[in-house]
Amino acid sequence: MNEEKKPLGGTAIKPVGWDRSGLEKFQYFLYDPDTGAFLSRTPSSWVKIILFYSIYYSLLTIFWVSCLQIFFMTLPNDTPKWTLDESIIGSNPGLxxxxxxxxxxxxxxxxxxxxxxxxxxxxxxxxxxxxxxxxxxxxxxxxxxxxxxxxxxxxxxxxxxxxxxxxxxxxxxxxxxxxxxxxxxxxxxxxxxxxxxxxxxxxxxxxxxxxxxxxxxxxxxxxxxxxxxxxxxxxxxxxxxxxxxxxxxxxxxxxxxxxxxxxxxxxxxxxxxxxxxxxxxxxxxxxxxxxxxxxxxxxxxxxxxxxxxxxxxxxxxxxxxxxxxxxxxxxxxxxxxx
Structure with missing residues (x-):
């Protein structure tokens, strides 16, 4: 008895909704009733990414403000820090x-x-x-x-x-x-x-x-x-x-x-x-x-x-x-x- 020959290799598994198009595809992008995702992310995914970037940019802001404070603390309030021969201009003015x-x-x-x-x-x-x-x-x-x-x-x-x-x-x-x-x-x-x-x-x-x-x-x-x-x-x-x-x-x-x-x-x-x-x-x-x-x-x-x-x-x-x-x-x- 002859067995049926099967082609070598795997069969591609197509994701759910691959055949959606047009308005239906856009509606599922806004909200997917199967997974509860909106704008392509689930609520837990949105919470995690918002928390991550909130912490990241808060730390970045603190670092930037700290650098500015340290910089301005080294400068006099009413005079240049470097004057005369210590400055680029020097002490020999032109006309x-x-x-x-x-x-x-x-x-x-x-x-x-x-x-x-x-x-x-x-x-x-x-x-x-x-x-x-x-x-x-x-x-x-x-x-x-x-x-x-x-x-x-x-x-x-x-x-x-x-x-x-x-x-x-x-x-x-x-x-x-x-x-x-x-x-x-x-x-x-x-x-x-x-x-x-x-x-x-x-x-x-x-x-x-x-x-x-x-x-x-x-x-x-x-x-x-x-x-x-x-x-x-x-x-x-x-x-x-x-x-x-x-x-x-x-x-x-x-x-x-x-x-x-x-x-x-x-x-x-x-x-x-x-x-x-x-x-x-x-x-x-x-x-x-x-x-x-x-x-x-x-x-x-x-x-x-x-x-x-x-x-x-x-x-x-x-x-x-x-x-x-x-x-x-x-x-x-x-x-x-x-």
Whole structure:
């Protein structure tokens, strides 16, 4: 008698409900009457997974908050943790320029101006444009912060010494900037005797917490580190009765640049009082020196790119053109009106 032959291998066991489709399949996903599961999990499975993630995220939150608390406990409340030489900024500030460039040219250092501009209408209220008047508007916005004198002291009668701990910051009187503190700051031709713009540029120190500069020691002016200081500034320092200043010295970088423009300083002594230092936060008026770039006779050097450099001078200053330490470099171009 012949036995029936069976195929080798197993037979796949299909799960219950494998042939469901469409709405019936969705209904069983929401609730399965056979197992009591809803949304594909039984009640006991939901309780276990909710309990697990509740504990997991609670512990994770406690760990994260603890790390933040430990981090903030290591920081002072009102001052940076690392200052001066311990910080990345160091104790050798660079110089900044105002007015700043418009946002679209924020990485540029070239003041490209129309030599004979009389246009008094800015591109917009913020002066975000390339017209001469836009530079003046941005300068006006910058100087506007000096109207806030809350929490500042009038130090006009104080000794010209750095402020000690606990003393409030000093008011900076922008009247010392003379015509460079008055709108439109030389960016427009608005005087009958002039036929070309003679812009003002403000020089400011980058703020470094608790930096107290020391004045130049006049006995060291013959040392090699002062070889790049102009003879005019050396003479000014030697003749000055009050030496407690941080000095600023500007010039063209090349002989052709120096022949094309004359630099006038406001205040005329080229210095910033030590009483405006150090910076310790709160309301603060950044001290300024203004330079006015005047033409040297005729002809006007239309279209010439004039390269300029301003250096700060105080005891121990380091000048580095690569990292812009202790100095700032910029360009001026006066373009003829069409």
């Amino acid at each position: 900044g320029l105002r007015p700043r460039m418009q946002d679209s040219r924020i990485d540029s250092s070239m003041y490209a101006l129309a030599a004979g501009s009389k246009d008094t209408v800015p591109t917009n209220p913020e002066g975000e444009g390339s017209k001469n008047i836009d530079y003046a508007v941005r300068m006006k916005h910058f100087l506007g912060v000096y109207q806030n004198q809350t929490g500042l002291d009038n130090c006009s009668s104080d000794a010209n010494q750095v402020r000690v701990e606990g003393e409030r910051n000093c008011i900076f009187d922008i009247s010392v900037l003379a015509e460079c503190g008055e709108y439109p700051y030389g960016y427009l031709v608005n005087q009958p005797e002039t036929n070309v713009a003679e812009p003002c540029i403000l020089l400011k120190f980058n703020k470094i917490w608790n930096w107290s500069p020391k004045p130049v020691d006049e006995s060291k002016l013959d040392n090699p580190e002062y070889d790049t200081m102009s003879e005019n500034l050396k003479t000014r320092i030697l003749k000055s009765m009050d030496k407690n200043y941080v000095w600023v010295d500007c010039a063209g970088r090349n002989p052709a640049d120096r022949e094309s423009v004359r630099i006038e300083y406001f205040p005329p002594n080229q210095g910033i009082h030590l009483k405006y230092f150090p910076y310790r936060g709160n309301t603060y008026h950044t001290p300024l020196v203004a330079i006015k770039l005047r033409q040297v006779g005729e002809p006007v050097y239309y279209g010439q790119l004039i390269h300029l450099e301003c250096r700060a001078w105080f005891d121990g200053v380091i000048h580095d053109t690569k990292d812009k330490l202790g100095l700032v470099q910029f360009e001026l171009q006066l373009q003829p009106m069409n």
